[in-house]
Amino acid sequence: MRRTTLAVLALSACLVPAAVAQELWRQNPVNSFGGLSAQDARNPGGLGWFSEVVDNFEGQAGSSIGSIEFWGGYAQDARGNTHGFMIRFYDGADGQVGTLLSTQDVFTFTEVEYYNTTIPPIGILRGYHYTLDLASPVTIPSTGQYWISITAILDRGGTATEPQWGWVASSTFNSPGCMQRFFSPNFTQQSQDVAFVLHAADSGPSCDPDVNQDGNADQDDFAYLTNVIGGGENPTGIDPDFNQDGNADQDDLASLVDVLAGGPCP
Numbered sequence: 001m002r003r004t005t006l007a008v009l010a011l012s013a014c015l016v017p018a019a020v021a022q023e024l025w026r027q028n029p030v031n032s033f034g035g036l037s038a039q040d041a042r043n044p045g046g047l048g049w050f051s052e053v054v055d056n057f058e059g060q061a062g063s064s065i066g067s068i069e070f071w072g073g074y075a076q077d078a079r080g081n082t083h084g085f086m087i088r089f090y091d092g093a094d095g096q097v098g099t100l101l102s103t104q105d106v107f108t109f110t111e112v113e114y115y116n117t118t119i120p121p122i123g124i125l126r127g128y129h130y131t132l133d134l135a136s137p138v139t140i141p142s143t144g145q146y147w148i149s150i151t152a153i154l155d156r157g158g159t160a161t162e163p164q165w166g167w168v169a170s171s172t173f174n175s176p177g178c179m180q181r182f183f184s185p186n187f188t189q190q191s192q193d194v195a196f197v198l199h200a201a202d203s204g205p206s207c208d209p210d211v212n213q214d215g216n217a218d219q220d221d222f223a224y225l226t227n228v229i230g231g232g233e234n235p236t237g238i239d240p241d242f243n244q245d246g247n248a249d250q251d252d253l254a255s256l257v258d259v260l261a262g263g264p265c266p
C-alpha cells in the first residue's frame with residue numbers, strides 16, 4: 001500500500017482528466033444554415049468532386065481519432081439527400097496541405113437540426129449537427145499540424161436537383177484559416193475556420209475515476225475510495241468495486257491509481 005500511496009501523491013501536481021470519451025479538438029459553430037461548399041457529386045453526368053474544404057488542427061503523436069462531429073447545411077428550406085461523407089486527413093507542414101494520411105467514405109451518420117431562421121422569400125433555412133464514426137480510426141504519427149477535410153457525397157448537376165452542401169463556420173479561429181478549392185485543383189486561403197470536433201477512438205471500457213464527484217480526478221478520489229473500502233461513509237453512492245471483479249478491496253485502489261495516472265479503465 002505504501003508504494004501505491006506514493007504513486008498517488010506524485011500525481012498531485014498534474015490533475016488528469018477522467019478517462020472517459022476523450023475530446024481531442026473542438027471548434028464550435030456559429031449559428032448558420034450553410035457555409036463553404038464541400039461536395040462530391042458522384043451521380044452519372046454530375047459535377048464530380050467540385051469543391052473541398054480543409055481546416056487545421058494540432059495533432060498529438062499516437063492519438064487516435066475515432067469519431068467526429070461537424071455542422072453544415074443546404075442554404076435552402078428542403079434538406080438535401082446526402083449519401084454520406086468523404087473524410088480525409090492530410091499532414092500540414094509549412095501551413096500547406098501536405099500528404100494524404102487517410103481517406104474514407106462514411107455512409108452512416110446522424111444529421112440533426114440545431115438552428116433555423118426564416119427568410120421569407122426562401123423559407124425556413126436550417127443548420128444541421130452531424131456525427132459519425134470513422135470506419136477505421138486515424139492515428140496521428142507525430143505531434144504537429146494536420147488538416148481535416150469533410151466533403152458531402154451529394155448528387156449535383158446532370159439530372160439531379162440536389163442543393164449544395166456547405167460546412168458551417170467556426171465561432172473561434174485557429175490560424176491559419178481554413179482553405180477551399182472550388183472547381184480548381186488549388187486551395188484558396190479563407191479568413192475563417194469551420195466547425196468540427198475530433199474524438200479519440202474508444203480504447204476499451206469506460207469508467208469514472210472521480211469517485212467523490214467533485215469534478216476532479218485526483219488523490220482525493222484515492223482517499224475517498226480508501227475510506228469507503230475501509231467501511232466509511234459513501235455519500236456519492238459509487239460502487240467501490242472499481243475493477244468490477246466482485247470484491248471491494250485493495251485491488252480496486254490499485255486499479256483506481258492506474259486510471260488516475262492515465263491508464264485504461266479496468
Ligand SMILES: [Ca+2]
Pocket residue numbers: 055056173174175176177178192193
Ligand atoms: Ca484553422
Ligand SMILES: [Ca+2]
Pocket residue numbers: 209210211212213214215216217218220221
Ligand atoms: Ca474527485
Ligand SMILES: [Ca+2]
Pocket residue numbers: 240241242243244245246247248249251252
Ligand atoms: Ca474489485
